[in-house]
Amino acid sequence: MNNYLTSNIFRKVLASLSGLFLVTFLIGHLLGNLQLFIPGVEGQTQFNKYAFFMTTNPVVKLLSIITYSAIFLHIFITLYLVIQSKRARPVQYAVSNGKDNSSWSSRNMSVLGTVLLFFLIVHLKSFWYEMHFGEMPYQYLSDGTKIKDLHLITTSAFQNPFYTFFYVFCMVALSLHLKHGVESAIQTVGLKIPSYEKFFKYGAMLVAFSIPAVFASIPIYLYVSSL
C-alpha cells in the first residue's frame, strides 16, 4: 500500500479522479449559467438570486472547497507528472513525429491545461473576485431588498468582443482537454473495458463537445444581443 501511494499509477488515478470530478462541477456550473439565456429583468433577478445563493449557502461552500481542492490537486499532480516526464527523457529527439501515432490533444494536455489555468485566473478575477471583494453594482428587487448584480457584470463583460473571443477560445481548449482527458481518465482507473469501449469513447466525445459548446454559446449570445 505504501508503494501504491507513491506510484505513478496512483498519481495518475488522482489526476483522473480529480479531473472527472471537475467535469461534474462543470456540468453544475453550466446549468447555472444557462439562466443567462432568460431575457429581461426576470432573467437578471433569477441569476442574481442564484449567485447570492451560491455564495452564501453552507452546502455550496463545502462543495466549493472540494472543488478548489480538486483543482489544486489536479494542477499539482499533473505538474509533478510533467516534470517527471521531462526527467524520464533528459535528451529530446531531434526529429519527432507524434502526429503519426497520436492525437494532438493527447500530446498537449499540459499546454491545454496551462491555457485553462490562465483562463481560470482571468475568469475568477472577472466574476468570483468581483462578487466577493469587488465594488459591485446592486439590483433593487421589487420587495425593496438589494442584491449584488452579477448579471450586469456578466452581460457587460461580454459586450467586449475580445473578452468574448478569449472565452470562446478557452472553451475550444477545454474541449480538447476534455476530449483526451475524459477517455484517458477512464482508461487510467481501468474501467475502459473493451465491451463498453464505444460507449466510453462516444460518451467522452459528447462530454468534450457539448459542455464547452454550451458554455461558449452563452457569451456569444450575450455579445450578439448587446449589438
Next chain:
Amino acid sequence: MSGLDLTLKIWRQKSSVDNGGFETYDVKGLNSHMSFLEMMDVLNEQLVTQNKEPVAFDHDCREGICGMCSMVINGRPHGPLKGTTTCQLHMRHFNNGDIITIEPWRAKAFPVIKDLVVDRSSFDRIIQSGGYISVNTGSAPDGNAIPIPKDIAEEAFDAAACIGCGACVATCKNASASLFVSAKVSQLSLLPQGQPERKERVNKMVAQMDSEGFGHCTNTGACEVECPKEISIEYIRKMNLDYNVNNIKS
C-alpha cells in the same frame, strides 16, 4: 535498376559519458530491396574504407523477433511502417534524395552506450522483479490438467508476443514502459497458472518500473501504434485495474 541515393543524419556518441551529436553521411546507389539494416551495413562498409569508425547499432536476428534492433527513424521508432521492426523495413519505402535522421531510443532508463546502441537492462530488471510464474523444473502438473479456454489462450498470446524492443518507451512522450510491463502482467494474469502470484506480481513490477525512471502513462496510444507486434493498450488498462483494485482492497 537505378540506385537510391540518400543522406543520413546519424547520432554519433563515443560512449555513455560523451555528449554526442549528429554526423551526416551520403550513401549512393542502394538497391531498393535492401533492408534498412543492410543499408546501414553498406554505410559501415563505406566508413571502414574511409578509415572512419563504423556506426554501432544493435541487431541480431534480422527477422523481426529478437527485439534487438532499435532506431528512431525520422522521429518514429522502427521507422514509418506499421507492425514492423527496423530489420524488416525495406528501402523501397524511401525515395531517392531523402534525408533520413536516425537517433537512438531516448529515455533516462535506456542510457546510450554508443551511437545508436542503448542499455535496456532496465527491462530485464522489471521481469526479474516478478515477470514469471514460480515453478521449479520437474514440479509441473500435466499440461492438460488445467484447461484454458481458447480465447483466453489467444489473448494471453497477444500480450506475450512482446519482443521487448522498447519502441513503446522510445515513442512515448513520457518515456513510459507501461505497454511493456502491462503485456507481461496481463499475459500471466490472464492464465490460471498466473493466479497465485497475480497480486504480488503486478505490485512488484509496477514498483520496479517506477524505480527505473520510466515516466507515467498519459494514454496517448502512441505505443500501440509504434509497437512492431501491435500490442494493445487494453493491457495497460488491465494492469491499471489490477493494480488499483489490489491496493484499494488491502
Next chain:
Amino acid sequence: MILDSKIPDGPLESKWTKYKSTVPLVSPANKRKLEIIVVGTGLAGASAASSLAEMGYQVKSFCFQDSPRRAHSIAAQGGINAAKNYQNDGDSVYRLFYDTIKGGDYRSREANVYRLAEVSASIIDQCVAQGVPFAREYGGTLDNRSFGGVQVSRTFYARGQTGQQLLLGAYSALSRQISKGNVKMYNRHEMVDIVKIDGKARGVIVRNLLTGEFNRHFGHAVVLATGGYGNVYYLSTNAMGSNVTAAWKAYKKGAAFSNPCFTQIHPTCIPVSGEYQSKLTLMSESLRNDGRIWVPKKKGDNRSPNEIPEEERDYYLERRYPAFGNLVPRDVASRAAKERCDEGYGVGETGLAVYLDFENAINRLGKDIVSARYGNLFAMYDKITGDDPYSTPMRIFPAVHYTMGGLWVDYDLMTTVPGLYAIGECNFSDHGANRLGASALMQGLADGYFVLPYTIGKYLSQDIRTTPIKTDHEAFVEAENDAKERNKKLLNNNGNRSVESFHRDLGKIVWDYCGMSRNESSLVTAIEDIKQLREKFWKDVKVLGDEKSYNPELDKAGRVADFFELGELMMRDALERNESCGGHFREEYQTKEGEALRDDEEYTFASTWEFKGVNHPPILHKEDLDFKTVHPTQRSYK
C-alpha cells in the same frame, strides 16, 4: 583420445530411469559450494541455468546479446515435438524415438535419442506451468499440428512463434533465479576461452563487450549452450551474432568435434536478392502443403511467371517424385532446387530461385482459405520482397538453417574435456545427419531442464572437495593473455579489407563446395582456398576502433577468425565421409536416379575430430553407432 559414450547398461527403455535412480547425488549443503558456468541463454542455456540454480548450485550465466531473451532460439517458428499422444493417434515414446532416428538417417546414438523422446512430455508440462500460451482447442486442451512427414500429430505450437514463447518461458525462469541471487547474469559478455586445470574445465575467460575488459571466472563445471555454426556460410537463417567461437575454443582446448559436415539446408527461404544481403529468412515449410514448385521448361526464360503458360512449366518435384511430390523431405527438395538452378533454369534477378505457386490452391480453395492458412507468411513475404504472393508466385531458394554436428558429448552430455558440457544445438548428439522439424526446441529444453541437471551431479559429486580455484592461477592468466594477444593482433593489423568482406568470401566457398552437395575434388580445392583466405585474413583484415570500448567490428573479427578454422574442418569431414546421408550429399554417392546413397557398412559412426594445432591436420576418431533396436533402411520418396 578414447571416446567412451558411457551409455548405461540394460534395455533401451529403462536406461534413463535406472540412471536417474542410481546416479550419485550432491547434498544440498555441497551444492551451495559448487559453482557452474553456463555460456549462452537460448533454450538450452536458460533452462539449464535456471534448473541448476533451483537445485541450489551457484550459477554464472553469460550471453553476448544485450539481454538473455534475445538468444536465437527466439526465432524458431513451427513448434516443439512431444510424445504426449493427446491426439490419440498412436503416438508413443518409441515412435518419437523411431522417427528421430530414421529422420537422422541412422547417424545418431540410440540411447540419447530414446532419452530425448522420454523426457519430451515433461517439457510441455513445464512450459505450460510457466505460462507459455500454447495453442488450445475449444475445449481448453492443448492443440497439436502435424509436421515434417511423420504420421502423428505431436507438435505443440504457439502460432508461428513457438520458439519465442518457449524462450520467454525459460527466460522468466532464469529471471526468477537472477532475482533470488542464485544466478549471476552477465549480458553483453562473450566467452573467449576455456580454462583447463589438471585436464579439467575450470573456468572461462570472458570479454565484456561494452568495456573491452577481460574477466576470469572460475567454475567447478562449465556448460556450453552456444548454439550452432550455420553462420560459417555467411548467409543463413541464423542471427547475425550466432557464432562458433565458444565451441571452437573448447575444441582447441581438447573437446572433440563431431560430424561438422552435417548441416541442414531448409528448402523454403526467401532467395538472395543481391550482394548486400546479410541474412536469409525462412518461410515455414507448411507452404509446401498447398504450393506447387516449378521452373520454366526453357533455360533463361525471363518472362514474368504469369506469362508462362502451363505447358511450359516444369513441376520438377512432381515429375521426379510422383509419390510425395512437393512434400518430399527438406534435403531432397533443397537438392532438387539447386539442380534446376545449376542447370540454368533458375528464376529471378539472380537465377537462384524457383517458383512456389499458389495459383492452383487459390483456384481450388479460394483466396480466403489460402489466406487463413498462410496469410501471415504471405504478408511477411510481401514485406521483404515487395511482391504479392496472391497474384504472383513466390520465389524461394534453400538456405542453411541448422547444424546437426557439434561438440562430441557422452550420455552425460559431457565433452571429452572432464567438467565441460555441451547442450542444445552446440552438441552433436541427437539429430544424426538430419534433424526433423520441431525437434530442435525439444532437444534444447530436454538437455537444459531434464538431462543436464541430473548428469552434471555425477561429475560434481566427485568434485565436492575442490575449493574454488583463484583466478590468478597461471592457466587463467595464460588463457587471458592469449585472448588479449589475438585482439591486439586484429586491431593492429592495418590491413585493407573489412571483416565483413572476408566473411562473405568464406561463406561463398563453404556454400559452393560444402553446401547442398559436395564432391571430392572440389572439397580438396576448397580446403586450400579456405587456408589461403585465412592467411589473407590475418594479413589484410582491417579492424577499426579500439579495444577499450564497445567495438562490434572487433567482436565480429574474432568470430570470423574461428569460422575460418571451422570451415576447414567441415570440408575435411565432408571429404572423409564417402557416402551420402541426411544433410551430407556427396555427388559420387548417389543412385542412378540421383538419390542419396548411404553406406552403412563403412560409415555407421560419428566422425569425431581431435584438434592438433591450427596448421596440423586434426585426428579422426570414430564412435561406432550400434543400432540394436532400429534397423537402418534406405529412405525412398518415389
